[in-house]
Amino acid sequence: MANTYKIAVIPGDGTGPEVVAEGKKVLDVAAAKFGFKLDMNDFDYGGDRFLRTGEILPENAADELKQYDSIYLGAIGHPDVKPGILEKGILLRLRFELDQYINLRPVKLYPGVETPLKDKGPEQIDYVVVRENTGGIYTGTGGFSMKGTEHEVATQSMVYSRHQVDRCLKYAFEYAQRHGKKARGKGSANTLGLVGKTNVLTYVFDLWERAFNELGASDYADVAREYYHVDATCMWMVKSPEWFDVLVTSNMFGDIITDLGAITQGGMGIAAGGNINPEGVSMFEPIGGSAPKYTGQGIINPLASIVAGAMMLDTLGETEASVAIENAVMEVTGKKLKSLSAGNMGYSTSEVGDLVASLL
Ligand code: IPM
Ligand code: MN
Numbered sequence: 001m002a003n004t005y006k007i008a009v010i011p012g013d014g015t016g017p018e019v020v021a022e023g024k025k026v027l028d029v030a031a032a033k034f035g036f037k038l039d040m041n042d043f044d045y046g047g048d049r050f051l052r053t054g055e056i057l058p059e060n061a062a063d064e065l066k067q068y069d070s071i072y073l074g075a076i077g078h079p080d081v082k083p084g085i086l087e088k089g090i091l092l093r094l095r096f097e098l099d100q101y102i103n104l105r106p107v108k109l110y111p112g113v114e115t116p117l118k119d120k121g122p123e124q125i126d127y128v129v130v131r132e133n134t135g136g137i138y139t140g141t142g143g144f145s146m147k148g149t150e151h152e153v154a155t156q157s158m159v160y161s162r163h164q165v166d167r168c169l170k171y172a173f174e175y176a177q178r179h180g181k182k183a184r185g186k187g188s189a190n191t192l193g194l195v196g197k198t199n200v201l202t203y204v205f206d207l208w209e210r211a212f213n214e215l216g217a218s219d220y221a222d223v224a225r226e227y228y229h230v231d232a233t234c235m236w237m238v239k240s241p242e243w244f245d246v247l248v249t250s251n252m253f254g255d256i257i258t259d260l261g262a263i264t265q266g267g268m269g270i271a272a273g274g275n276i277n278p279e280g281v282s283m284f285e286p287i288g289g290s291a292p293k294y295t296g297q298g299i300i301n302p303l304a305s306i307v308a309g310a311m312m313l314d315t316l317g318e319t320e321a322s323v324a325i326e327n328a329v330m331e332v333t334g335k336k337l338k339s340l341s342a343g344n345m346g347y348s349t350s351e352v353g354d355l356v357a358s359l360l
Contacts, residue, residue, distance in 0.1 A: 004037040005316055008068040012046040013086070014290025015300040016074025022302035022353030023072065023309040026325060029357040030313065034321040040072070045090055047078020047290075056089035062097035070312050071098075071283035074305065075290035096134050100275035100282060101164065102171050103133035103254060104311070107241070107261035110270065111334030117238060117264050125264055126186070127244035128179065130172040131254025133275055135164040136204075138251045158204050160250070165211045171278055172248035173220040180223070181245045192216070193226040195233045195249035195257065208250070234260060262287060269301035269340035270333070272308035274315060282315055284308040291342065299343040302353050303329055328359035 009024065011017035024040060031038045043065075050056050058064075065071055076091045077083075094100070109115050109125035117125065142156035172192055177183065180190025194212045196205035209227065216225045228236070230253045236243055237260055249257065262271035268288030276282040286304030294300045307329055314322035332355050338346035345352060 002036050003318075004039055005069040006067070007038055007040045007312075008043055008065050008071045009040050010043045010045050010071060010073045012074040012076045012090075012290065013048065013078045014075055014292040014295045016046070016076070016290055018296075018298065018300055018349050019286060019302040019305035020072065020074040022349060022356075023305040025350075025353045026306050026328075026356050026360070027072075027309045027313070029360050030318075030321040030325055033360055034318060034324070036318055036321070041068075046076060047081045047086055050081060050086065050089075051078070056085065057093060062094060065094070065098065066281055068281055070316060071281060072309065072312060073283050073285040075286065075288070077290040077292070079292045092138065094283060095275050096139065098275075098277055098281050098283065099134060100277045100280075101132065101134045101168060102274075102276040102278065103131035103251075103258075104175070104274040104276055105129045105131060105254070105258040105261065105271070105287070106273075106311075107237075107244075107258070107265050107271075109265045110330045112337065113266035113270065113333050113340060115264050115266060117241065120241060120264075124242040127241065127261075128175070128246050129254055129258050129261060130168070130175060130246060130248040131258060132160075132164065132168040132249065132251045133254075134251070135160055136251035158201065158250070158252070160204050160207060162207065162211060165208050166215065169208075169212055169215050169248060170219075171276075172246060173216065173223050176223045176246040177220065179246070187245065189224040189245075190222070191224040191226055191245040192220075193228055193244060193247045195228050195230050195247050195253055197230050197253075198227070199229060204250070212248075230257065233257060237261060237264065258287070266333075266340050268304065269342070270304050270307065272304045272311055274308070274311045276315060282312070284312040284315075294342045297343075298348045298350060299345070300349050301340050301342060301345060302349050303333070303340070303356075306353070306356055324360055325356070328356045331359050332356055 011020040140157040140159035176192040181187030198205040310325035
């Protein structure tokens with residue numbers, strides 16, 4: 001019997017619903033073609049619901065979402081809601097409560113897509129960042145004292161447990177074994193690079209580095225190990241992105257370097273990511289945000305959302321369908337679209353979805 005996957009869909013705010021609609025279109029075609037079923041159920045979490053009801057997220061939202069095989073997210077962020085409320089109250093809360101401790105962010109330049117990096121093309125820009133997603137500064141202790149006075153003190157500490165670091169590294173090593181350059185026929189080794197700051201953050205990244213080397217030597221000796229400081233990583237991401245294969249890093253560093261990575265792959269119209277709980281329910285999203293100024297015009301690029309859908313299928317085990325969607329997307333970027341940016345694609349949002357679906 002065909003596998004059926006229960007998918008919770010959170011279209012969210014702004015252009016989220018428009019891009020998610022195209023993603024669903026493509027996912028449905030992929031399901032029919034590759035012989036599985038997707039049972040998709042919409043949730044109205046987002047800014048409009050908050051403005052209407054005053055509730056950011058129902059108390060039991062995470063428990064309800066745990067009943068699903070995966071979550072497909074559009075975008076969170078509303079122009080009438082103060083920044084931070086929805087991001088923290090929905091996106092971060094779901095990541096934490098569902099223990100999605102990995103944020104997987106491929107940095108891959110597709111054919112035909114313009115990059116700001118001079119003389120670099122799809123051959124050079126093709127690596128993956130594994131960002132730790134539930135710890136570090138994002139969840140470390142902090143607070144104010146003497147707030148509002150001239151003696152005010154604010155703290156926000158970078159806290160990591162060995163357990164958090166180990167489970168993230170384990171995922172990253174296994175990802176490198178499965179998807180590294182050797183596994184993809186693009187190099188002689190699968191390489192995992194730890195991105196840290198061992199020269200200054202001598203406690204937290206000492207822990208990361210020891211765990212990295214111990215785990216690597218004992219369980220993943222077939223994966224080559226490299227270490228890079230985060231500041232230098234930013235330079236090399238611009239100058240020599242071809243050096244990278246799979247990178248693993250902390251939550252805050254991963255947040256920062258993946259925006260840099262996204263712009264090198266053509267920007268927010270194409271960059272997708274997965275918030276992954278390898279033992280639980282994961283959530284896939286285009287990383288571009290809700291782009292409110294384009295809402296309702298049918299001009300936003302849905303490819304990032306479609307790629308997020310492909311990542312979701314890979315994580316569900318439907319790898320063939322995932323690869324087929326990505327290939328169709330590459331054909332669309334390579335042969336069809338004029339540009340990735342909203343309003344300049346040469347096609348409407350739904351026409352881009354149709355193109356990908358028809359090429360499947
Ligand atoms: C991201 C975003 C989020 C983050 C924000 C919106 C909370 O920047 O997914 O990278 O910091 O993780
Ligand atoms: Mn970010």
